[in-house]
Amino acid sequence: MATDRNEHLHKVLKTHEINKLENLDKFIAKKNQVKNALNEKFSEDKASNCMDSGSYAKHTAINTKFDIDCCIPFRKREKDSDKGYSSLSDMFEDVYKYLKNEYTEEDDDIEKDDVRKQKVSIGLKFNIDGEEFEMDVVPGRERPSNNDYGNNNTDLSLHIHPPNRSKKEVDDGKTRIKTNIKKHLDLLSGSSRVHERKVAKLLKVWKTERKNQNGGKLIKSFMMELYTKEAFDQADEIPNGLWGKVKMVMNHIVDNITENDLVDPANSSNIVSDSMSDTAKSDTKSGMKKTIKDTDEDSDKIKEYFPINEEYDDEDDDSNSKASSVSVLSTSKFG
Structure with missing residues:
Protein backbone atom coordinates (compact mmCIF):
# COMPACT_ATOMS: atom_id res chain seq x y z
CA MET A 1 0.00 0.00 0.00
CA GLU A 17 8.57 18.21 18.26
CA ILE A 18 11.09 19.91 20.53
CA ASN A 19 8.82 19.84 23.57
CA LYS A 20 9.08 16.05 23.60
CA LEU A 21 12.61 16.26 25.00
CA GLU A 22 12.49 14.90 28.54
CA ASN A 23 15.11 17.28 29.93
CA LEU A 24 13.99 20.37 28.05
CA ASP A 25 13.09 22.20 31.26
CA LYS A 26 16.63 21.58 32.57
CA PHE A 27 18.15 22.81 29.30
CA ILE A 28 16.09 25.99 29.46
CA ALA A 29 17.14 26.53 33.06
CA LYS A 30 20.79 26.12 32.04
CA LYS A 31 20.34 28.59 29.20
CA ASN A 32 18.91 31.13 31.64
CA GLN A 33 21.77 30.49 34.07
CA VAL A 34 24.35 31.28 31.38
CA LYS A 35 22.49 34.40 30.30
CA ASN A 36 22.26 35.67 33.87
CA ALA A 37 25.97 35.04 34.43
CA LEU A 38 26.90 36.94 31.26
CA ASN A 39 24.60 39.83 32.18
CA GLU A 40 26.25 40.11 35.59
CA LYS A 41 29.84 39.71 34.38
CA PHE A 42 29.51 42.28 31.61
CA SER A 43 26.98 44.55 33.29
CA GLU A 44 28.87 47.75 32.50
CA ASP A 45 29.89 46.89 28.94
CA LYS A 46 26.72 45.33 27.54
CA ALA A 47 24.30 47.36 25.44
CA SER A 48 21.39 45.22 26.65
CA ASN A 49 20.73 41.95 28.42
CA CYS A 50 21.41 38.68 26.60
CA MET A 51 18.67 37.73 24.18
CA ASP A 52 17.56 34.38 22.86
CA SER A 53 18.41 33.57 19.27
CA GLY A 54 18.74 30.63 16.90
CA SER A 55 16.30 27.96 15.79
CA TYR A 56 14.67 27.38 19.17
CA ALA A 57 13.78 31.04 19.54
CA LYS A 58 12.49 30.98 15.95
CA HIS A 59 10.39 27.83 16.61
CA THR A 60 12.17 25.88 13.88
CA ALA A 61 14.17 23.49 16.10
CA ILE A 62 13.84 19.70 16.01
CA ASN A 63 14.63 17.28 18.82
CA THR A 64 17.25 15.20 16.97
CA LYS A 65 19.61 18.14 16.37
CA PHE A 66 19.18 20.57 19.18
CA ASP A 67 20.99 23.42 20.83
CA ILE A 68 20.06 26.85 22.17
CA ASP A 69 21.68 30.11 21.14
CA CYS A 70 21.90 33.45 22.87
CA CYS A 71 23.41 36.77 21.85
CA ILE A 72 24.92 39.38 24.14
CA PRO A 73 25.06 42.89 22.62
CA PHE A 74 27.91 45.13 23.74
CA ARG A 75 28.46 48.87 23.63
CA LYS A 76 30.85 50.38 21.10
CA ARG A 77 33.71 52.17 22.81
CA GLU A 78 34.64 55.29 20.85
CA LYS A 79 36.39 57.37 23.52
CA ASP A 80 38.12 56.58 26.80
CA SER A 81 35.07 57.41 28.91
CA ASP A 82 32.85 54.94 27.01
CA LYS A 83 32.08 51.46 28.28
CA GLY A 84 32.24 48.53 25.90
CA TYR A 85 34.75 47.53 23.22
CA SER A 86 36.63 49.33 20.50
CA SER A 87 37.89 45.98 19.15
CA LEU A 88 35.59 43.17 18.04
CA SER A 89 38.32 40.60 18.55
CA ASP A 90 38.84 41.79 22.16
CA MET A 91 35.10 41.50 22.76
CA PHE A 92 35.03 37.94 21.40
CA GLU A 93 38.15 36.95 23.34
CA ASP A 94 36.90 38.37 26.66
CA VAL A 95 33.62 36.45 26.45
CA TYR A 96 35.52 33.28 25.56
CA LYS A 97 38.00 33.69 28.43
CA TYR A 98 35.22 34.36 30.93
CA LEU A 99 33.21 31.31 29.91
CA LYS A 100 36.26 29.04 29.80
CA ASN A 101 38.17 30.22 32.87
CA GLU A 102 35.58 31.65 35.23
CA TYR A 103 32.16 30.30 34.40
CA THR A 104 33.32 26.67 34.30
CA GLU A 105 34.63 27.06 37.87
CA GLU A 106 31.11 27.81 39.07
CA ASP A 107 29.18 25.24 37.00
CA ASP A 108 29.72 21.53 37.64
CA ASP A 109 27.95 20.59 34.38
CA ILE A 110 30.73 21.81 32.10
CA GLU A 111 34.52 21.40 31.81
CA LYS A 112 37.03 23.89 30.40
CA ASP A 113 37.68 21.64 27.40
CA ASP A 114 33.99 21.91 26.50
CA VAL A 115 34.23 25.64 25.79
CA ARG A 116 35.39 26.30 22.22
CA LYS A 117 35.71 29.14 19.75
CA GLN A 118 33.49 28.87 16.70
CA LYS A 119 33.02 31.11 13.68
CA VAL A 120 31.09 33.94 15.36
CA SER A 121 30.18 32.28 18.64
CA ILE A 122 31.53 30.50 21.69
CA GLY A 123 30.25 26.94 21.91
CA LEU A 124 29.41 25.33 25.26
CA LYS A 125 28.81 21.62 25.82
CA PHE A 126 27.13 20.62 29.09
CA ASN A 127 26.50 17.23 30.64
CA ILE A 128 23.20 17.50 32.48
CA ASP A 129 22.13 14.32 34.27
CA GLY A 130 24.01 12.23 31.73
CA GLU A 131 22.56 14.00 28.69
CA GLU A 132 24.55 16.31 26.43
CA PHE A 133 23.30 19.83 25.86
CA GLU A 134 24.99 22.36 23.59
CA MET A 135 24.65 26.12 23.65
CA ASP A 136 26.18 28.88 21.52
CA VAL A 137 26.91 32.36 22.86
CA VAL A 138 27.22 35.07 20.19
CA PRO A 139 28.96 38.32 21.23
CA GLY A 140 27.88 41.30 19.13
CA ARG A 141 28.67 45.01 19.24
CA GLU A 142 26.20 47.82 18.58
CA ARG A 143 26.52 49.73 15.32
CA PRO A 144 27.20 52.23 14.04
CA SER A 145 27.98 54.30 17.14
CA ASN A 146 28.09 54.28 20.92
CA ASN A 147 24.67 54.12 22.61
CA ASP A 148 22.88 53.32 19.32
CA TYR A 149 21.46 49.96 20.38
CA GLY A 150 17.80 50.37 21.32
CA ASN A 151 14.21 50.12 20.17
CA ASN A 152 14.91 51.78 16.81
CA ASN A 153 18.23 50.10 16.01
CA THR A 154 19.28 46.55 16.80
CA ASP A 155 22.10 46.16 14.25
CA LEU A 156 25.22 44.37 15.50
CA SER A 157 28.75 43.66 14.31
CA LEU A 158 30.05 40.12 14.89
CA HIS A 159 33.69 39.08 15.00
CA ILE A 160 34.71 36.26 12.65
CA HIS A 161 37.17 33.91 14.35
CA PRO A 162 40.01 33.76 11.76
CA PRO A 163 40.47 29.94 11.57
CA ASN A 164 36.77 29.55 10.77
CA ARG A 165 36.57 31.99 7.89
CA SER A 166 35.41 30.65 4.53
CA LYS A 167 37.75 30.82 1.53
CA LYS A 168 35.73 33.71 0.14
CA GLU A 169 35.98 35.58 3.44
CA VAL A 170 39.73 35.03 3.54
CA ASP A 171 40.14 36.17 -0.06
CA ASP A 172 38.07 39.29 0.66
CA GLY A 173 39.88 40.00 3.94
CA LYS A 174 36.58 39.88 5.80
CA THR A 175 36.89 39.89 9.60
CA ARG A 176 33.40 40.96 10.72
CA ILE A 177 29.73 40.48 9.87
CA LYS A 178 26.92 42.97 10.22
CA THR A 179 23.73 41.29 11.41
CA ASN A 180 20.46 41.87 13.23
CA ILE A 181 19.27 39.07 15.50
CA LYS A 182 15.85 40.65 15.97
CA LYS A 183 15.21 40.74 12.22
CA HIS A 184 16.30 37.10 11.93
CA LEU A 185 13.85 36.11 14.67
CA ASP A 186 11.05 37.90 12.85
CA LEU A 187 11.66 36.18 9.49
CA LEU A 188 9.35 33.20 10.09
CA SER A 189 7.44 34.52 13.10
CA GLY A 190 3.70 35.00 13.45
CA SER A 191 0.59 33.06 12.56
CA ASP A 313 6.50 7.50 17.80
CA ASP A 314 4.12 5.93 20.31
CA GLU A 315 3.74 8.77 22.78
CA ASP A 316 0.38 10.30 23.50
CA ASP A 317 -0.07 13.64 21.73
CA ASP A 318 -0.60 15.49 25.01
CA SER A 319 2.12 13.78 27.01
CA ASN A 320 4.54 16.66 26.67
CA SER A 321 2.29 19.58 27.46
CA LYS A 322 4.23 19.83 30.72
CA ALA A 323 7.04 21.52 28.86
CA SER A 324 4.99 24.48 27.73
CA SER A 325 5.33 26.52 30.89
CA VAL A 326 9.07 26.08 31.30
CA SER A 327 10.23 26.05 27.70
CA VAL A 328 8.79 29.29 26.41
CA LEU A 329 11.65 31.49 25.31
CA SER A 330 11.41 35.26 25.23
CA THR A 331 12.21 36.54 21.76
CA SER A 332 11.95 40.17 22.71
CA LYS A 333 14.71 42.56 21.74
CA PHE A 334 16.42 42.59 25.06
CA GLY A 335 15.95 39.06 26.38
Missing part, protein backbone atom coordinates in the same frame (compact mmCIF):
# COMPACT_ATOMS: atom_id res chain seq x y z
CA ALA A 2 1.37 3.38 -1.01
CA THR A 3 2.43 5.80 1.70
CA ASP A 4 0.37 8.95 2.18
CA ARG A 5 3.21 11.45 1.92
CA ASN A 6 1.37 14.30 3.63
CA GLU A 7 0.21 12.11 6.50
CA HIS A 8 3.76 10.80 6.94
CA LEU A 9 5.26 14.31 7.08
CA HIS A 10 2.72 15.34 9.71
CA LYS A 11 3.89 12.39 11.80
CA VAL A 12 7.52 13.36 11.22
CA LEU A 13 6.77 16.81 12.61
CA LYS A 14 4.92 15.38 15.58
CA THR A 15 7.72 12.97 16.53
CA HIS A 16 10.39 15.66 16.10
CA SER A 192 0.98 33.81 8.85
CA ARG A 193 4.26 31.85 8.72
CA VAL A 194 3.08 28.58 10.27
CA HIS A 195 3.57 26.58 7.06
CA GLU A 196 7.04 28.03 6.49
CA ARG A 197 8.12 26.96 9.98
CA LYS A 198 6.82 23.43 9.35
CA VAL A 199 8.75 23.19 6.08
CA ALA A 200 11.92 24.57 7.71
CA LYS A 201 11.72 21.87 10.39
CA LEU A 202 11.16 19.13 7.82
CA LEU A 203 14.16 20.32 5.83
CA LYS A 204 16.24 20.05 9.01
CA VAL A 205 15.04 16.47 9.43
CA TRP A 206 16.08 15.81 5.82
CA LYS A 207 19.50 17.41 6.34
CA THR A 208 20.16 15.51 9.58
CA GLU A 209 19.27 12.19 7.95
CA ARG A 210 21.39 12.90 4.85
CA LYS A 211 24.39 13.74 7.02
CA ASN A 212 23.83 10.64 9.14
CA GLN A 213 23.76 8.49 6.00
CA ASN A 214 26.41 10.16 3.86
CA GLY A 215 28.45 12.49 6.08
CA GLY A 216 29.96 15.61 4.60
CA LYS A 217 28.62 19.15 4.69
CA LEU A 218 25.26 20.33 3.45
CA ILE A 219 23.23 23.52 3.44
CA LYS A 220 23.26 25.57 6.64
CA SER A 221 20.04 25.74 8.67
CA PHE A 222 19.82 29.53 8.45
CA MET A 223 20.05 29.31 4.67
CA MET A 224 17.21 26.78 4.60
CA GLU A 225 15.06 29.20 6.58
CA LEU A 226 15.89 32.06 4.20
CA TYR A 227 15.20 29.93 1.13
CA THR A 228 11.91 28.74 2.64
CA LYS A 229 10.70 32.30 3.18
CA GLU A 230 11.92 33.31 -0.28
CA ALA A 231 10.15 30.38 -1.97
CA PHE A 232 6.84 31.11 -0.24
CA ASP A 233 7.09 34.85 -0.92
CA GLN A 234 7.85 34.36 -4.62
CA ALA A 235 5.34 31.59 -5.32
CA ASP A 236 2.38 32.46 -7.55
CA GLU A 237 0.40 29.74 -5.81
CA ILE A 238 1.18 27.77 -2.65
CA PRO A 239 0.66 24.00 -3.15
CA ASN A 240 -1.75 22.06 -0.98
CA GLY A 241 -0.32 19.48 1.39
CA LEU A 242 2.99 19.31 3.22
CA TRP A 243 4.82 17.35 0.53
CA GLY A 244 3.81 19.90 -2.12
CA LYS A 245 5.15 22.73 0.05
CA VAL A 246 8.40 20.90 0.88
CA LYS A 247 8.92 20.04 -2.79
CA MET A 248 8.27 23.67 -3.78
CA VAL A 249 11.01 24.89 -1.41
CA MET A 250 13.41 22.11 -2.42
CA ASN A 251 12.94 23.00 -6.08
CA HIS A 252 13.58 26.64 -5.24
CA ILE A 253 16.84 25.66 -3.51
CA VAL A 254 17.85 23.42 -6.42
CA ASP A 255 17.27 26.29 -8.86
CA ASN A 256 19.21 28.85 -6.83
CA ILE A 257 21.85 27.39 -4.53
CA THR A 258 24.64 27.10 -7.11
CA GLU A 259 23.45 29.88 -9.40
CA ASN A 260 22.43 32.90 -7.32
CA ASP A 261 23.57 34.73 -4.21
CA LEU A 262 21.47 34.40 -1.05
CA VAL A 263 21.44 37.76 0.72
CA ASP A 264 21.04 38.29 4.45
CA PRO A 265 17.83 40.33 4.89
CA ALA A 266 19.48 42.08 7.84
CA ASN A 267 22.51 43.12 5.78
CA SER A 268 22.42 43.40 1.99
CA SER A 269 26.21 43.30 1.80
CA ASN A 270 26.37 39.93 3.58
CA ILE A 271 26.05 37.15 1.01
CA VAL A 272 25.03 34.24 3.24
CA SER A 273 25.68 31.71 0.50
CA ASP A 274 29.37 32.69 0.46
CA SER A 275 29.76 30.85 3.77
CA MET A 276 29.11 27.52 2.00
CA SER A 277 31.68 25.69 -0.08
CA ASP A 278 30.94 24.84 -3.71
CA THR A 279 30.99 21.16 -2.73
CA ALA A 280 28.37 21.66 -0.01
CA LYS A 281 26.18 23.57 -2.46
CA SER A 282 26.44 20.95 -5.20
CA ASP A 283 25.90 18.07 -2.73
CA THR A 284 22.79 19.78 -1.37
CA LYS A 285 21.47 20.40 -4.88
CA SER A 286 22.00 16.82 -6.06
CA GLY A 287 20.61 15.41 -2.81
CA MET A 288 17.41 17.44 -3.05
CA LYS A 289 16.93 16.62 -6.73
CA LYS A 290 17.24 12.92 -5.95
CA THR A 291 14.86 13.22 -3.00
CA ILE A 292 12.18 14.86 -5.16
CA LYS A 293 12.58 12.37 -8.02
CA ASP A 294 12.61 9.27 -5.80
CA THR A 295 9.69 10.39 -3.63
CA ASP A 296 7.53 11.39 -6.61
CA GLU A 297 8.19 8.03 -8.27
CA ASP A 298 7.76 5.93 -5.11
CA SER A 299 5.80 7.39 -2.19
CA ASP A 300 7.42 4.91 0.23
CA LYS A 301 10.78 6.65 -0.33
CA ILE A 302 9.60 9.56 1.77
CA LYS A 303 10.21 7.40 4.84
CA GLU A 304 13.90 7.16 3.95
CA TYR A 305 14.42 10.86 3.36
CA PHE A 306 12.16 12.12 6.16
CA PRO A 307 12.31 9.47 8.92
CA ILE A 308 10.02 9.43 11.91
CA ASN A 309 11.77 9.82 15.24
CA GLU A 310 11.03 6.34 16.58
CA GLU A 311 11.86 7.39 20.14
CA TYR A 312 8.64 9.41 20.29
